[in-house]
Amino acid sequence: xxxxxxVWKKLAPLARASSTVCRQNVRRAGLPxxxxxxxxxxxxxxxxxxxGGGENHLYVLLVGAACLGGGIYAYQTIKGDQQRYQDRIxxxxxxxxxxxxxxxxxxxxxxxxxxxxxxxxxAPSPEEPSPPVPDVELAAAPSETAEPPPGxxxxxxxxxxxxxxxxxxxxxxTASFAAARSIRxxxxxxxxxxxTDEPDLPYMRPPLSKExxxxxxxxxxxxxxxxxxxxxxxxxxxQPASFYINPEELDxxxxxxxxxxxxxxxxxxxxxxxKVKLDDETEISYDKCLIATGGVPRNLQVIERAGEEVTQxxxxxxxxxxxxxxxxxxxxxxxxxxIGGGFLGSELACALGRRSHESDLEVIQMYPEKGNMGKVLPxxxxxxxxxxxxxxxxxxxxxxxxKSVTCKDDKLEIQLKDGRLVKTDHIVAAVGLEPNVDLAKSxxxxxxxxxxxxxxxxxxxxxxxxxxxxxxxxxxxxxLGRRRVEHHxxxxxxxxxxxxxxxxxxxxxxxxxxxxxDLGPDVGYEAIGIVDSSxxxxxxxxxxxxxxxxxxxxxxxGTGIRSESETEDTATSPVAxxxxxxxMEQHKDDYGKGVIFYLRDKVVVGIILWNVFNRMPIAxxxxxxxxxxxxxxxxxxxxxxxxx
Amino acid sequence: MSSIREEGKDQIIxxxxxxxxxxxxxxxxxxxxxDPYEERGLxxxxxxxxxxxxCLGGMASGPCGTDFxxxxxxxxYSKEEVKGSECLEQFxxxxxxxxxxxxxxxxxxxxxxxxxxxxxxxxxxxxxxxNSTSPTVQDSNTTQPNTEGSVES
Numbered sequence: 001x002x003x004x005x006x007v008w009k010k011l012a013p014l015a016r017a018s019s020t021v022c023r024q025n026v027r028r029a030g031l032p033x034x035x036x037x038x039x040x041x042x043x044x045x046x047x048x049x050x051x052g053g054g055e056n057h058l059y060v061l062l063v064g065a066a067c068l069g070g071g072i073y074a075y076q077t078i079k080g081d082q083q084r085y086q087d088r089i090x091x092x093x094x095x096x097x098x099x100x101x102x103x104x105x106x107x108x109x110x111x112x113x114x115x116x117x118x119x120x121x122x123a124p125s126p127e128e129p130s131p132p133v134p135d136v137e138l139a140a141a142p143s144e145t146a147e148p149p150p151g152x153x154x155x156x157x158x159x160x161x162x163x164x165x166x167x168x169x170x171x172x173x174t175a176s177f178a179a180a181r182s183i184r185x186x187x188x189x190x191x192x193x194x195x196t197d198e199p200d201l202p203y204m205r206p207p208l209s210k211e212x213x214x215x216x217x218x219x220x221x222x223x224x225x226x227x228x229x230x231x232x233x234x235x236x237x238x239q240p241a242s243f244y245i246n247p248e249e250l251d252x253x254x255x256x257x258x259x260x261x262x263x264x265x266x267x268x269x270x271x272x273x274x275k276v277k278l279d280d281e282t283e284i285s286y287d288k289c290l291i292a293t294g295g296v297p298r299n300l301q302v303i304e305r306a307g308e309e310v311t312q313x314x315x316x317x318x319x320x321x322x323x324x325x326x327x328x329x330x331x332x333x334x335x336x337x338x339i340g341g342g343f344l345g346s347e348l349a350c351a352l353g354r355r356s357h358e359s360d361l362e363v364i365q366m367y368p369e370k371g372n373m374g375k376v377l378p379x380x381x382x383x384x385x386x387x388x389x390x391x392x393x394x395x396x397x398x399x400x401x402x403k404s405v406t407c408k409d410d411k412l413e414i415q416l417k418d419g420r421l422v423k424t425d426h427i428v429a430a431v432g433l434e435p436n437v438d439l440a441k442s443x444x445x446x447x448x449x450x451x452x453x454x455x456x457x458x459x460x461x462x463x464x465x466x467x468x469x470x471x472x473x474x475x476x477x478x479x480l481g482r483r484r485v486e487h488h489x490x491x492x493x494x495x496x497x498x499x500x501x502x503x504x505x506x507x508x509x510x511x512x513x514x515x516x517x518d519l520g521p522d523v524g525y526e527a528i529g530i531v532d533s534s535x536x537x538x539x540x541x542x543x544x545x546x547x548x549x550x551x552x553x554x555x556x557x558g559t560g561i562r563s564e565s566e567t568e569d570t571a572t573s574p575v576a577x578x579x580x581x582x583x584m585e586q587h588k589d590d591y592g593k594g595v596i597f598y599l600r601d602k603v604v605v606g607i608i609l610w611n612v613f614n615r616m617p618i619a620x621x622x623x624x625x626x627x628x629x630x631x632x633x634x635x636x637x638x639x640x641x642x643x644x
Numbered sequence: 645m646s647s648i649r650e651e652g653k654d655q656i657i658x659x660x661x662x663x664x665x666x667x668x669x670x671x672x673x674x675x676x677x678x679d680p681y682e683e684r685g686l687x688x689x690x691x692x693x694x695x696x697x698x699c700l701g702g703m704a705s706g707p708c709g710t711d712f713x714x715x716x717x718x719x720x721y722s723k724e725e726v727k728g729s730e731c732l733e734q735f736x737x738x739x740x741x742x743x744x745x746x747x748x749x750x751x752x753x754x755x756x757x758x759x760x761x762x763x764x765x766x767x768x769x770x771x772x773x774x775n776s777t778s779p780t781v782q783d784s785n786t787t788q789p790n791t792e793g794s795v796e797s
Contacts, residue, residue, distance in 0.1 A: 184705035185695040188713065240747045243706055255710045378654040500696065510681040536653040543646070543658040625673040633646065633657055637668035642661040 160248040161261060161282050165193040167502060168276065168286035170266045170439070172196025174204060174488060175292040175470030175495035177238050180258045182499025189256040190503075193247060195278070197265035200320055201244065203236045206488050208323045209344055210518055212236070213351035221324045236320075269443035271463060288502045291445075291454060291468045292495065295433040295486070300339065302404050303429060309407035314427045317344060326428065330361060333425035337414065339402060340430030341367030341374055343517055346389060348428060350519050353393035363393060364424060366400035366414075372519070376527075377596075378537045381610070384591050388523050397422065433486055435472045448474035451484035458508035460498045467502055469494040477509050479626055480530055480605055487515035512620050526616055529606035529623045531598055540636035541594030541610070595619075595636050602628045604635070615639050693720055706748055708741035 167183050169176045172194050180192045194202070203224070211226035220226075224236045245257035268277040275285035297316035304311070315326050330336060330352060338349045349365040356363050369375065371382030372389050390396050401417040405427070414422040435453040439445065445462050446455040453474035456462045460475055468475075470491040474484040485494075490513035500507055514528040591610065598606030603626055607619040618638050629635050646659040676682075678689055686697045695704040695713065703712045715738040718731035728735075742749035 181702060181705040182696050184709060185700075188710060239702060239706070242745050242747045243702070245707070255707075257707060258705075378651075380651055380654065380656060496696065496698075507681055511683040536655075538655045538657065540657045540659055543660045543663075621672060627671070627673065629670055631669070633659065633663075634668045635670040636657075636659070637664045637666075638670060638672075640664070641659075642664060 161264075161278075161284065162193060162247060162250050162259075163283070164285045165191055165250060166287045167192040167290075168284060168288070169194045169290045169292060170276070171290075171292035171294055171470070171472075172198060172200075172202050172260060172262070173292060173294050173470060174202070174238075174491035175294075175473075175498070176290065177202035178492045178495030179290050179292065179467075179469060179499035179502070182496045183503055184256070184258060186500060186503040186505070189254070191250050191253065191256040192258045193250060193284070194258065194260045195264050195266055195276075195284070196260065196262055197279075198319060199262050200237075201241060201260055201262070202238050203320065204238065204488065205318070207236050208320065209317070209347040209351065212323060213327075213348075213355065221327050224320065266439065267442075269439045271443050271445075271466065274465060287465065289466050290495075290498050290502060291439060291462070291466065291472065292470045292491075292498075293436040293438070294471045295435040297429070298432040298434050299429050300402055300405075300431060302402055303427070306405045307407070310405050310412060310427075313407070313412055313425070314429055316429055317348065318433075329426055330355065331359070334360070335362040335364065335424040336426045336428065337364040337366060337412075337422060337424040338428045338430060339366055340428075340432075341365065341369050341372050341398075342376070342430065342432075343373070345428075345430035346372045346385075346519055347517065348430060349394045349396075350389060350392045353389070356393045362395065362424075364395045364397065364422060365389070366397040366402075366416075366422065368399060368401050370398055372396070373517075375533055376531050377608075378533055378539065381539070381591060381596070382533070385519060385523060388519060392519075433471060435474075435484070437472065448482075448484070450474075451482070453484045459501050459506060460494060460509065461501065467498040469498040475509055479512070479624065483530070485513065487513060489513040489515055512623055514616055514620070523611070524613075525608050525610045526613065526619075527606065527608040528616065528619050529598065529604075530600070531606040531608060535598045535600055535606070537596055537598050538632045539591075539594055539596040539610075540633055540641070541591050542641045593641055595639050595641060597632050597635070604629065604632075609639070612639060612641050693717065702748070707745055708738060708749070711738040711741045714738070 176194055183190050207226045225233050227233050245259050247259040247261045250259045265279040266276045267279050275283050277283050297318050303314055338345050352363045371386040374382050403417045404415045406413050412424050437447050440447045448455040451474045453472045454462050454468040456468045456473050456475045458476040460467045462468050471486045476482050493513040516526040518524045593611035596608040597604045646663045649656045684694045688694050715734035718734045719728035722728045
């Protein structure tokens, strides 16, 4: 098949060459007669009726013979291929009848029609009528060593991967699933193929570092079910296996459907040919493609270089498997250290800290910032949060820069740059995410140098027919500028938008995504927009009332307030950085609930709702407006923070 | 009285309930009902059904999506006195399909009534007019630890 194409390709230049040779001969024949080259074309034609007619005949004869010869050769090759294919099939079916109980082994890769496992191929192959040879090649090539389908099914995995799919989604995470749903909602009967290198069906990540750890169910690592805030239980999988159809049934499905191909990685992308190549050499062509490859957790260089003993005791947390192994590890060790003070690190620290109440597990968290969420929350709030984390049972080491990690007597020793030494049994590194842009090179896609990830426009499009969504997308936000967001709701929003645009909507990123975090039972916040602690902020908090705290008595009399404003007078005149003295004062203030505005050039670009819930639409509206507000206290009134 | 404090670039304001009792003087930009970019609720300004509404969960995209769309469209465009009375066939087909996937469309009594409730809610949503804001509120609000509350079908 490909062979005859190659043959034809080789013949074509030959034919061309032979014809040029003939033409040249004619020309040469013509030149000695004194005709100028410029007139050769004319001369060529005029050679017909006048002189040189013999040469013309010769030319025609040669070309004709060449074509005929080529045609005969091609025909014979095709016939031979078909014959060989037929022989092979017969052989396979006869073999399958004998070896029905044979163990599935790695298929023997041979010449063009690859010989796949007899037992699994026996079923689909007799069904196939004599299809064009290329298709069979593609179908036979995937050497699927009976990858057990995730979840429920016990039937052998489908081997026949569709060679073409109208919608191809690379990556099987949140963004991909949201896009699949969006496409199915808008394009009736759409056929969507999700290709993921994970063994699991699409699932949501946030519970892996929160709810799943709070579950009382001992089998939670198997069921992966958690209790939502409204009391109802659900699985982390977006949909059970019965929602999806098998990849092999995708083509023939009358009403279309979503098929998930697990355990397969897309390694190459041919943008002009509209097709991708998997790690097992299969090729799949598409009409529209979404890249939602997410990212890979970053690691500290000192750990990477520290050797296998250390890396074996280090967890990079992102997937279901990481959750399962970390759960197992924490039951058997005495001390665990989390490196990283951001969302993931803090959430895991709190979750494990809670666990440490029951067992005698020592939980340490260390990071270079001054407080938890130091890059997100303004300093006063970050400090307050750190105190809360400590109260969850976590030993927090701030301003910690790791210099080296070694393994001694089966324990890890973390040497910090300021000289401190921390001994622990296991490390969890939560130091960021590296967006996965492996396909950028083969696909010729632009990668953003500031934020990382694929660079896409406001409609999430990278090139014609290619969109990118989720953690891997560096997109243009009309309101807030170019950014890359690594949050769950963004994956949902961008995935949904990409799905809409893949079905012709042409909408830009407009609906601002939000994110949330829970740090133990007392601290929960929702946020939207650009929430960067380096921006100036205005925080409006509900003052503690008579019902709340004992110190309220002093406040009611007004003495507390006066003394506060006095200290404020003296504290602000030296201005600038917050000294330790005011920090002590802060602890008396309970940042129970409130709203924090993040400003850029006097415009609100980010909002945190601190222990204040169900107000996100108002926050979204304020950011969308992009107005300059003179008094943010007035804006804060819109949130009604004193109500529940 | 509210207290204001500065900490470098960050301003902290503590307010009592009384401080916030007066209506806000902050001005918000008026919403454009025909803004094409806005996330829509269940019913689009044109009167059509927004199958991509998060409020529908996976109903329109699952294996029974086509049946659901047929049934619901029939109901939506029904002009009968008892709305949807001529759509029994479509609803029956949808019910049959859903029974084939008990995992996705749980068949317990309260779940079945929940599905009816969803269709009724959606129906009442459209009856109450083109108030596209309420379902949108539902979208981002029911998040909390659970993402779009309507993730399950």
